[in-house]
Amino acid sequence: MASQSVQRMTVLSQEIAAKTKIITDHLTAKGLDAASFDVNGLAEFPISQDDEEPYKARLELISLTKELHDIALGPKEGLRYLAWDCVNTLSLQSIWEFKIADAVPLDGKISYEDLTAKVKELNNGLSLSVLDLRRLVRHAITNRIFAEPEKGFVAHSRTSRLIREDAPLRNWVGFMCNDLWLPLANVIPAMKKWPASEESTETGVNLAYKQDLPWFDFIQQDQEFSKRYNLAMQAHGSGEGYSMETVVKGYPWEKLPQDGTVVDMGGNQGYISFALAEAFPNLSFIVQDTAGMRTAETIGKVPAELQSRVQLTTHDFFTPQPVVAAAYFFRMIFHGFSDKYCLQILRALIPSLRPGAKVIINDGALPEPGTAGYIEDRTMRTLDLFMQVTVNAREREPDDWRDLFRRADERFKFNGIWQPEKSRMWFIEAEWTGE
Numbered sequence: 001m002a003s004q005s006v007q008r009m010t011v012l013s014q015e016i017a018a019k020t021k022i023i024t025d026h027l028t029a030k031g032l033d034a035a036s037f038d039v040n041g042l043a044e045f046p047i048s049q050d051d052e053e054p055y056k057a058r059l060e061l062i063s064l065t066k067e068l069h070d071i072a073l074g075p076k077e078g079l080r081y082l083a084w085d086c087v088n089t090l091s092l093q094s095i096w097e098f099k100i101a102d103a104v105p106l107d108g109k110i111s112y113e114d115l116t117a118k119v120k121e122l123n124n125g126l127s128l129s130v131l132d133l134r135r136l137v138r139h140a141i142t143n144r145i146f147a148e149p150e151k152g153f154v155a156h157s158r159t160s161r162l163i164r165e166d167a168p169l170r171n172w173v174g175f176m177c178n179d180l181w182l183p184l185a186n187v188i189p190a191m192k193k194w195p196a197s198e199e200s201t202e203t204g205v206n207l208a209y210k211q212d213l214p215w216f217d218f219i220q221q222d223q224e225f226s227k228r229y230n231l232a233m234q235a236h237g238s239g240e241g242y243s244m245e246t247v248v249k250g251y252p253w254e255k256l257p258q259d260g261t262v263v264d265m266g267g268n269q270g271y272i273s274f275a276l277a278e279a280f281p282n283l284s285f286i287v288q289d290t291a292g293m294r295t296a297e298t299i300g301k302v303p304a305e306l307q308s309r310v311q312l313t314t315h316d317f318f319t320p321q322p323v324v325a326a327a328y329f330f331r332m333i334f335h336g337f338s339d340k341y342c343l344q345i346l347r348a349l350i351p352s353l354r355p356g357a358k359v360i361i362n363d364g365a366l367p368e369p370g371t372a373g374y375i376e377d378r379t380m381r382t383l384d385l386f387m388q389v390t391v392n393a394r395e396r397e398p399d400d401w402r403d404l405f406r407r408a409d410e411r412f413k414f415n416g417i418w419q420p421e422k423s424r425m426w427f428i429e430a431e432w433t434g435e
Protein backbone atom coordinates (compact mmCIF):
# COMPACT_ATOMS: atom_id res chain seq x y z
CA MET A 1 0.00 0.00 0.00
CA ALA A 2 1.49 3.33 -1.10
CA SER A 3 1.99 5.93 1.62
CA GLN A 4 -0.26 8.98 1.78
CA SER A 5 2.37 11.25 0.22
CA VAL A 6 2.92 8.82 -2.64
CA GLN A 7 -0.84 8.49 -3.15
CA ARG A 8 -1.13 12.27 -3.33
CA MET A 9 1.34 12.35 -6.23
CA THR A 10 -0.67 9.72 -8.06
CA VAL A 11 -3.95 11.55 -7.46
CA LEU A 12 -2.44 14.83 -8.63
CA SER A 13 -1.06 13.32 -11.83
CA GLN A 14 -4.43 11.72 -12.59
CA GLU A 15 -6.31 14.93 -11.95
CA ILE A 16 -3.82 16.81 -14.10
CA ALA A 17 -4.43 14.37 -16.95
CA ALA A 18 -8.20 14.71 -16.52
CA LYS A 19 -8.17 18.54 -16.44
CA THR A 20 -5.79 18.71 -19.39
CA LYS A 21 -8.15 16.47 -21.35
CA ILE A 22 -11.10 18.77 -20.68
CA ILE A 23 -9.06 21.68 -22.03
CA THR A 24 -7.57 19.93 -25.05
CA ASP A 25 -10.93 18.35 -26.00
CA HIS A 26 -12.51 21.79 -25.90
CA LEU A 27 -9.76 23.37 -28.01
CA THR A 28 -9.79 20.52 -30.53
CA ALA A 29 -13.58 20.61 -30.86
CA LYS A 30 -13.43 24.33 -31.59
CA GLY A 31 -10.34 24.09 -33.81
CA LEU A 32 -8.36 26.36 -31.46
CA ASP A 33 -4.73 26.45 -30.39
CA ALA A 34 -3.38 26.25 -26.86
CA ALA A 35 -1.24 29.08 -25.51
CA SER A 36 2.35 28.63 -26.59
CA PHE A 37 5.79 30.16 -26.16
CA ASP A 38 6.50 29.87 -29.88
CA VAL A 39 7.13 33.39 -31.15
CA ASN A 40 3.94 33.25 -33.20
CA GLY A 41 1.97 31.24 -30.65
CA LEU A 42 -1.05 32.33 -28.67
CA ALA A 43 -0.18 34.59 -25.75
CA GLU A 44 -3.34 33.58 -23.90
CA PHE A 45 -5.63 30.59 -23.87
CA PRO A 46 -8.62 31.25 -26.12
CA ILE A 47 -10.94 30.02 -23.37
CA SER A 48 -13.58 32.51 -22.44
CA GLN A 49 -15.11 32.77 -18.99
CA ASP A 50 -18.34 31.62 -20.64
CA ASP A 51 -16.70 28.29 -21.49
CA GLU A 52 -17.49 27.23 -17.94
CA GLU A 53 -15.98 23.74 -17.78
CA PRO A 54 -12.67 24.31 -19.60
CA TYR A 55 -12.30 27.67 -17.88
CA LYS A 56 -12.60 26.07 -14.46
CA ALA A 57 -10.42 23.14 -15.55
CA ARG A 58 -7.64 25.52 -16.51
CA LEU A 59 -7.66 27.26 -13.12
CA GLU A 60 -7.57 23.87 -11.42
CA LEU A 61 -4.79 22.70 -13.72
CA ILE A 62 -2.63 25.65 -12.68
CA SER A 63 -3.18 24.82 -9.02
CA LEU A 64 -2.62 21.06 -9.45
CA THR A 65 0.53 21.37 -11.56
CA LYS A 66 1.93 23.85 -9.05
CA GLU A 67 1.36 21.41 -6.23
CA LEU A 68 2.91 18.51 -8.14
CA HIS A 69 5.84 20.69 -9.20
CA ASP A 70 6.43 21.75 -5.60
CA ILE A 71 6.22 18.17 -4.34
CA ALA A 72 8.65 17.03 -7.03
CA LEU A 73 11.12 19.63 -5.78
CA GLY A 74 10.47 18.86 -2.13
CA PRO A 75 10.56 21.41 0.70
CA LYS A 76 14.34 21.65 0.97
CA GLU A 77 15.19 22.22 -2.67
CA GLY A 78 12.00 24.25 -3.07
CA LEU A 79 13.03 26.69 -0.36
CA ARG A 80 16.52 27.06 -1.81
CA TYR A 81 15.07 27.95 -5.20
CA LEU A 82 12.35 30.16 -3.77
CA ALA A 83 14.88 32.33 -1.99
CA TRP A 84 17.23 32.87 -4.89
CA ASP A 85 14.54 33.26 -7.51
CA CYS A 86 14.73 36.98 -6.73
CA VAL A 87 17.20 37.03 -9.64
CA ASN A 88 14.18 36.56 -11.93
CA THR A 89 13.61 40.24 -11.31
CA LEU A 90 17.21 41.03 -12.20
CA SER A 91 17.14 39.43 -15.64
CA LEU A 92 13.68 40.81 -16.35
CA GLN A 93 14.71 44.28 -15.24
CA SER A 94 17.71 44.16 -17.58
CA ILE A 95 15.48 43.31 -20.56
CA TRP A 96 13.29 46.29 -19.79
CA GLU A 97 16.09 48.72 -18.93
CA PHE A 98 18.35 47.86 -21.87
CA LYS A 99 15.46 47.47 -24.36
CA ILE A 100 16.73 44.01 -25.24
CA ALA A 101 13.36 42.91 -26.66
CA ASP A 102 13.61 45.75 -29.21
CA ALA A 103 17.11 44.68 -30.17
CA VAL A 104 16.15 41.11 -31.07
CA PRO A 105 14.60 40.78 -34.54
CA LEU A 106 11.01 39.54 -34.68
CA ASP A 107 11.94 37.15 -37.49
CA GLY A 108 15.02 35.00 -37.27
CA LYS A 109 17.84 35.32 -34.76
CA ILE A 110 20.77 37.52 -33.78
CA SER A 111 24.20 36.59 -32.41
CA TYR A 112 25.08 37.73 -28.89
CA GLU A 113 27.82 39.94 -30.41
CA ASP A 114 25.41 41.68 -32.79
CA LEU A 115 22.82 41.91 -30.01
CA THR A 116 25.34 43.69 -27.79
CA ALA A 117 26.05 46.19 -30.59
CA LYS A 118 22.33 46.73 -31.15
CA VAL A 119 21.72 47.25 -27.43
CA LYS A 120 24.54 49.82 -27.42
CA GLU A 121 22.81 51.65 -30.27
CA LEU A 122 19.47 51.67 -28.41
CA ASN A 123 21.02 52.84 -25.14
CA ASN A 124 22.96 55.95 -26.15
CA GLY A 125 26.25 54.15 -26.61
CA LEU A 126 26.17 52.19 -23.35
CA SER A 127 28.84 49.48 -23.69
CA LEU A 128 27.71 46.28 -22.03
CA SER A 129 30.02 43.30 -22.32
CA VAL A 130 28.83 40.42 -24.48
CA LEU A 131 29.31 38.20 -21.45
CA ASP A 132 27.05 40.29 -19.19
CA LEU A 133 24.34 40.54 -21.80
CA ARG A 134 24.55 36.84 -22.60
CA ARG A 135 24.21 35.71 -19.00
CA LEU A 136 21.22 37.95 -18.38
CA VAL A 137 19.50 36.74 -21.55
CA ARG A 138 20.35 33.10 -20.85
CA HIS A 139 18.85 33.42 -17.39
CA ALA A 140 15.73 34.99 -18.88
CA ILE A 141 15.53 32.05 -21.30
CA THR A 142 15.11 29.74 -18.29
CA ASN A 143 11.86 31.67 -17.76
CA ARG A 144 10.91 31.22 -21.43
CA ILE A 145 11.73 34.82 -22.21
CA PHE A 146 13.64 34.64 -25.55
CA ALA A 147 14.99 31.41 -27.00
CA GLU A 148 18.37 30.25 -28.22
CA PRO A 149 17.49 28.22 -31.33
CA GLU A 150 21.17 27.83 -32.19
CA LYS A 151 24.08 28.15 -29.79
CA GLY A 152 25.17 31.79 -29.66
CA PHE A 153 22.00 33.20 -31.28
CA VAL A 154 18.96 34.75 -29.64
CA ALA A 155 15.42 34.73 -31.00
CA HIS A 156 12.12 35.91 -29.61
CA SER A 157 9.72 33.71 -27.69
CA ARG A 158 6.07 34.70 -27.37
CA THR A 159 6.84 36.17 -23.93
CA SER A 160 9.72 38.39 -25.06
CA ARG A 161 7.63 39.47 -28.05
CA LEU A 162 4.98 40.65 -25.57
CA ILE A 163 7.58 42.82 -23.84
CA ARG A 164 8.34 44.35 -27.23
CA GLU A 165 4.79 44.78 -28.51
CA ASP A 166 2.36 44.96 -25.61
CA ALA A 167 2.77 48.47 -24.15
CA PRO A 168 0.80 47.95 -20.89
CA LEU A 169 2.64 44.70 -20.18
CA ARG A 170 6.03 46.20 -21.01
CA ASN A 171 5.29 49.01 -18.57
CA TRP A 172 4.08 46.50 -15.99
CA VAL A 173 7.49 44.84 -16.24
CA GLY A 174 9.29 48.17 -15.85
CA PHE A 175 7.10 49.25 -12.97
CA MET A 176 7.46 46.01 -11.02
CA CYS A 177 11.06 45.10 -11.80
CA ASN A 178 12.57 48.56 -11.90
CA ASP A 179 10.46 51.08 -10.02
CA LEU A 180 9.42 48.78 -7.16
CA TRP A 181 12.66 46.77 -6.99
CA LEU A 182 14.40 48.96 -4.37
CA PRO A 183 11.17 49.76 -2.47
CA LEU A 184 10.58 46.03 -1.92
CA ALA A 185 13.99 45.69 -0.36
CA ASN A 186 13.15 48.62 1.91
CA VAL A 187 9.88 47.36 3.38
CA ILE A 188 11.46 45.66 6.37
CA PRO A 189 13.67 48.68 7.19
CA ALA A 190 10.51 50.84 6.94
CA MET A 191 8.64 48.51 9.34
CA LYS A 192 11.48 48.85 11.78
CA LYS A 193 11.73 52.60 11.44
CA TRP A 194 7.96 53.29 11.64
CA PRO A 195 6.30 50.30 13.38
CA ALA A 196 2.58 49.74 12.51
CA SER A 197 2.48 52.90 10.42
CA GLU A 198 -0.74 53.87 8.59
CA GLU A 199 1.02 56.71 6.80
CA SER A 200 1.68 56.61 3.08
CA THR A 201 4.82 58.65 3.69
CA GLU A 202 6.48 55.96 5.82
CA THR A 203 6.97 53.18 3.29
CA GLY A 204 9.59 51.20 1.44
CA VAL A 205 9.15 53.69 -1.42
CA ASN A 206 10.00 56.61 0.88
CA LEU A 207 13.14 54.93 2.14
CA ALA A 208 14.23 53.63 -1.27
CA TYR A 209 13.86 56.96 -3.03
CA LYS A 210 14.88 59.03 0.00
CA GLN A 211 11.85 61.31 -0.14
CA ASP A 212 8.86 61.99 2.08
CA LEU A 213 5.97 62.39 -0.37
CA PRO A 214 2.92 60.12 -0.54
CA TRP A 215 3.03 57.68 -3.45
CA PHE A 216 0.82 59.48 -5.98
CA ASP A 217 2.46 62.86 -5.36
CA PHE A 218 5.83 61.25 -5.75
CA ILE A 219 5.11 59.52 -9.07
CA GLN A 220 3.44 62.60 -10.49
CA GLN A 221 6.66 64.55 -10.14
CA ASP A 222 8.09 62.44 -12.91
CA GLN A 223 6.04 62.21 -16.09
CA GLU A 224 7.78 59.06 -17.31
CA PHE A 225 7.20 57.29 -14.00
CA SER A 226 3.61 58.42 -13.87
CA LYS A 227 2.95 57.30 -17.45
CA ARG A 228 4.53 53.93 -16.72
CA TYR A 229 2.33 53.49 -13.65
CA ASN A 230 -0.79 54.29 -15.67
CA LEU A 231 0.06 51.83 -18.40
CA ALA A 232 1.06 49.20 -15.85
CA MET A 233 -2.35 49.59 -14.20
CA GLN A 234 -3.93 48.87 -17.57
CA ALA A 235 -1.98 45.60 -17.78
CA HIS A 236 -3.15 44.71 -14.28
CA GLY A 237 -6.70 45.70 -15.08
CA SER A 238 -6.76 43.48 -18.14
CA GLY A 239 -5.65 40.32 -16.31
CA GLU A 240 -8.04 37.45 -15.76
CA GLY A 241 -10.70 38.25 -13.18
CA TYR A 242 -10.21 42.00 -13.67
CA SER A 243 -12.04 42.28 -16.98
CA MET A 244 -14.32 45.20 -17.76
CA GLU A 245 -17.06 42.63 -18.13
CA THR A 246 -16.93 41.80 -14.42
CA VAL A 247 -17.39 45.51 -13.63
CA VAL A 248 -20.16 45.96 -16.18
CA LYS A 249 -22.06 42.80 -15.23
CA GLY A 250 -21.12 42.49 -11.57
CA TYR A 251 -23.30 45.37 -10.35
CA PRO A 252 -26.95 46.16 -11.21
CA TRP A 253 -26.12 49.51 -12.85
CA GLU A 254 -29.50 49.46 -14.60
CA LYS A 255 -31.18 49.91 -11.21
CA LEU A 256 -29.60 53.32 -10.68
CA PRO A 257 -31.99 56.20 -11.38
CA GLN A 258 -32.65 56.79 -15.10
CA ASP A 259 -30.41 59.55 -16.45
CA GLY A 260 -28.45 59.40 -13.19
CA THR A 261 -24.88 60.52 -12.83
CA VAL A 262 -22.14 58.30 -11.52
CA VAL A 263 -18.98 59.94 -10.21
CA ASP A 264 -16.03 57.66 -10.97
CA MET A 265 -13.64 58.71 -8.23
CA GLY A 266 -9.94 58.18 -8.84
CA GLY A 267 -11.15 57.03 -12.25
CA ASN A 268 -7.78 57.54 -13.89
CA GLN A 269 -8.13 58.17 -17.64
CA GLY A 270 -11.71 56.97 -17.61
CA TYR A 271 -11.46 53.62 -19.29
CA ILE A 272 -13.86 51.95 -16.85
CA SER A 273 -16.41 54.74 -17.27
CA PHE A 274 -16.10 54.39 -21.05
CA ALA A 275 -17.09 50.72 -20.80
CA LEU A 276 -19.94 51.46 -18.39
CA ALA A 277 -21.22 54.37 -20.48
CA GLU A 278 -21.28 52.15 -23.55
CA ALA A 279 -23.25 49.47 -21.73
CA PHE A 280 -25.68 51.83 -19.95
CA PRO A 281 -26.77 54.60 -22.32
CA ASN A 282 -28.97 56.21 -19.64
CA LEU A 283 -26.13 56.92 -17.29
CA SER A 284 -23.60 59.76 -17.35
CA PHE A 285 -20.16 59.63 -15.82
CA ILE A 286 -17.93 62.25 -14.25
CA VAL A 287 -14.44 60.81 -13.95
CA GLN A 288 -12.50 62.54 -11.21
CA ASP A 289 -8.77 62.21 -10.69
CA THR A 290 -5.82 64.33 -9.69
CA ALA A 291 -4.65 67.25 -11.82
CA GLY A 292 -1.51 65.37 -12.86
CA MET A 293 -3.68 62.80 -14.67
CA ARG A 294 -5.32 65.45 -16.81
CA THR A 295 -3.36 66.56 -19.85
CA ALA A 296 -4.88 67.84 -23.09
CA GLU A 297 -3.79 64.58 -24.69
CA THR A 298 -5.56 62.27 -22.21
CA ILE A 299 -8.69 64.40 -21.96
CA GLY A 300 -8.95 64.21 -25.74
CA LYS A 301 -9.12 60.42 -25.51
CA VAL A 302 -12.81 60.24 -24.58
CA PRO A 303 -14.36 58.39 -27.55
CA ALA A 304 -16.40 60.80 -29.70
CA GLU A 305 -19.68 58.92 -29.20
CA LEU A 306 -19.33 59.15 -25.39
CA GLN A 307 -18.28 62.76 -25.09
CA SER A 308 -21.76 63.96 -24.16
CA ARG A 309 -21.96 61.49 -21.25
CA VAL A 310 -18.40 61.11 -19.96
CA GLN A 311 -16.39 64.00 -18.61
CA LEU A 312 -12.83 63.79 -17.33
CA THR A 313 -12.45 66.23 -14.45
CA THR A 314 -10.15 67.02 -11.56
CA HIS A 315 -11.01 66.44 -7.91
CA ASP A 316 -9.03 65.37 -4.85
CA PHE A 317 -11.14 62.77 -3.06
CA PHE A 318 -9.90 63.88 0.35
CA THR A 319 -11.65 67.21 -0.13
CA PRO A 320 -15.44 67.79 0.05
CA GLN A 321 -17.22 66.32 -2.95
CA PRO A 322 -18.83 69.10 -5.05
CA VAL A 323 -20.98 66.93 -7.33
CA VAL A 324 -24.43 65.71 -6.25
CA ALA A 325 -24.91 62.36 -7.96
CA ALA A 326 -26.88 59.13 -7.86
CA ALA A 327 -23.77 57.12 -7.11
CA TYR A 328 -20.10 57.47 -6.24
CA PHE A 329 -17.99 54.72 -7.68
CA PHE A 330 -14.56 53.76 -6.39
CA ARG A 331 -12.63 51.10 -8.24
CA MET A 332 -9.32 49.99 -6.81
CA ILE A 333 -9.08 53.00 -4.55
CA PHE A 334 -9.69 51.91 -0.98
CA HIS A 335 -7.16 49.13 -1.01
CA GLY A 336 -4.63 51.89 -1.65
CA PHE A 337 -5.19 53.54 1.71
CA SER A 338 -5.01 52.64 5.37
CA ASP A 339 -8.26 52.84 7.37
CA LYS A 340 -7.45 56.31 8.62
CA TYR A 341 -7.53 57.70 5.08
CA CYS A 342 -10.43 55.55 3.82
CA LEU A 343 -12.54 57.10 6.55
CA GLN A 344 -11.55 60.56 5.33
CA ILE A 345 -12.51 59.68 1.74
CA LEU A 346 -15.94 58.43 2.81
CA ARG A 347 -16.60 61.45 5.04
CA ALA A 348 -15.58 63.87 2.24
CA LEU A 349 -18.59 62.61 0.25
CA ILE A 350 -21.11 63.65 2.90
CA PRO A 351 -21.72 67.29 1.76
CA SER A 352 -23.05 66.03 -1.60
CA LEU A 353 -24.85 62.91 -0.44
CA ARG A 354 -28.65 62.91 -0.79
CA PRO A 355 -30.96 60.22 0.65
CA GLY A 356 -30.60 57.00 -1.32
CA ALA A 357 -27.26 57.96 -2.92
CA LYS A 358 -25.10 54.90 -3.38
CA VAL A 359 -21.45 54.37 -2.66
CA ILE A 360 -20.29 51.58 -4.94
CA ILE A 361 -16.88 50.08 -4.40
CA ASN A 362 -15.19 47.60 -6.71
CA ASP A 363 -12.09 46.42 -4.94
CA GLY A 364 -10.26 43.46 -3.53
CA ALA A 365 -11.28 41.50 -0.51
CA LEU A 366 -9.06 38.98 1.17
CA PRO A 367 -10.49 35.48 1.07
CA GLU A 368 -10.65 33.58 4.34
CA PRO A 369 -7.49 31.44 4.56
CA GLY A 370 -7.83 28.24 2.56
CA THR A 371 -11.17 29.15 0.95
CA ALA A 372 -10.02 30.41 -2.44
CA GLY A 373 -8.29 28.69 -5.35
CA TYR A 374 -4.56 29.05 -5.81
CA ILE A 375 -4.64 31.91 -8.32
CA GLU A 376 -7.08 34.04 -6.37
CA ASP A 377 -5.43 33.43 -3.03
CA ARG A 378 -1.97 34.12 -4.41
CA THR A 379 -3.08 37.23 -6.30
CA MET A 380 -4.80 38.77 -3.29
CA ARG A 381 -1.93 37.98 -0.92
CA THR A 382 0.53 39.48 -3.43
CA LEU A 383 -1.59 42.58 -3.87
CA ASP A 384 -1.91 42.93 -0.11
CA LEU A 385 1.89 43.04 0.22
CA PHE A 386 2.32 45.51 -2.66
CA MET A 387 -0.16 47.80 -0.93
CA GLN A 388 2.21 47.91 2.01
CA VAL A 389 5.27 48.52 -0.20
CA THR A 390 3.90 51.63 -1.85
CA VAL A 391 1.37 53.17 0.53
CA ASN A 392 1.18 51.28 3.83
CA ALA A 393 -2.33 50.20 2.91
CA ARG A 394 -3.92 46.77 2.83
CA GLU A 395 -6.58 44.53 1.38
CA ARG A 396 -9.65 43.98 3.58
CA GLU A 397 -11.79 41.06 4.67
CA PRO A 398 -15.58 41.33 4.16
CA ASP A 399 -16.14 42.27 7.82
CA ASP A 400 -13.51 45.02 7.60
CA TRP A 401 -15.48 46.63 4.75
CA ARG A 402 -18.68 46.64 6.76
CA ASP A 403 -16.84 48.11 9.71
CA LEU A 404 -15.30 50.86 7.62
CA PHE A 405 -18.70 52.34 6.69
CA ARG A 406 -19.95 52.04 10.27
CA ARG A 407 -16.91 53.93 11.53
CA ALA A 408 -17.18 56.60 8.78
CA ASP A 409 -20.73 57.61 9.71
CA GLU A 410 -23.72 55.80 11.21
CA ARG A 411 -25.89 57.21 8.39
CA PHE A 412 -24.22 54.92 5.85
CA LYS A 413 -26.33 51.79 5.51
CA PHE A 414 -24.20 48.84 4.45
CA ASN A 415 -26.11 47.02 1.70
CA GLY A 416 -23.73 44.17 1.06
CA ILE A 417 -20.51 42.75 -0.34
CA TRP A 418 -20.36 40.16 -3.10
CA GLN A 419 -17.89 38.69 -5.52
CA PRO A 420 -19.35 38.46 -9.02
CA GLU A 421 -18.78 35.15 -10.71
CA LYS A 422 -15.33 34.81 -12.30
CA SER A 423 -14.20 38.10 -10.83
CA ARG A 424 -11.22 38.64 -8.56
CA MET A 425 -12.73 41.92 -7.44
CA TRP A 426 -15.68 42.34 -5.13
CA PHE A 427 -18.53 44.81 -5.14
CA ILE A 428 -19.40 46.60 -1.94
CA GLU A 429 -22.46 48.83 -1.72
CA ALA A 430 -23.61 51.29 0.91
CA GLU A 431 -26.42 53.81 0.83
CA TRP A 432 -26.79 57.22 2.42
CA THR A 433 -29.71 57.35 4.83
CA GLY A 434 -29.08 60.87 6.15
CA GLU A 435 -30.73 64.06 4.94
Ligand SMILES: C[S@@+](CC[C@H](N)C(=O)[O-])C[C@H]1O[C@@H](n2cnc3c(N)ncnc32)[C@H](O)[C@@H]1O
Nearest residue numbers: 216266267268289290293315316317318331332
Ligand atom coordinates in the same frame (compact mmCIF):
# COMPACT_ATOMS: atom_id res chain seq x y z
C1 LIG B 1 -5.22 52.15 -8.56
S1 LIG B 1 -5.69 53.51 -9.55
C2 LIG B 1 -7.33 53.04 -9.96
C3 LIG B 1 -7.80 53.67 -11.21
C4 LIG B 1 -9.19 53.29 -11.69
N1 LIG B 1 -10.21 53.55 -10.71
C5 LIG B 1 -9.24 51.83 -12.12
O1 LIG B 1 -10.04 51.08 -11.60
O2 LIG B 1 -8.49 51.45 -13.00
C6 LIG B 1 -5.88 54.79 -8.36
C7 LIG B 1 -6.27 56.11 -8.96
O3 LIG B 1 -6.56 57.02 -7.90
C8 LIG B 1 -6.06 58.30 -8.28
N2 LIG B 1 -5.88 59.12 -7.06
C9 LIG B 1 -4.93 59.01 -6.12
N3 LIG B 1 -5.08 59.94 -5.17
C10 LIG B 1 -6.17 60.66 -5.50
C11 LIG B 1 -6.85 61.75 -4.89
N4 LIG B 1 -6.42 62.26 -3.73
N5 LIG B 1 -7.95 62.22 -5.50
C12 LIG B 1 -8.38 61.68 -6.66
N6 LIG B 1 -7.78 60.64 -7.29
C13 LIG B 1 -6.69 60.14 -6.71
C14 LIG B 1 -4.79 57.98 -8.99
O4 LIG B 1 -4.34 59.04 -9.80
C15 LIG B 1 -5.19 56.75 -9.80
O5 LIG B 1 -5.71 57.09 -11.04
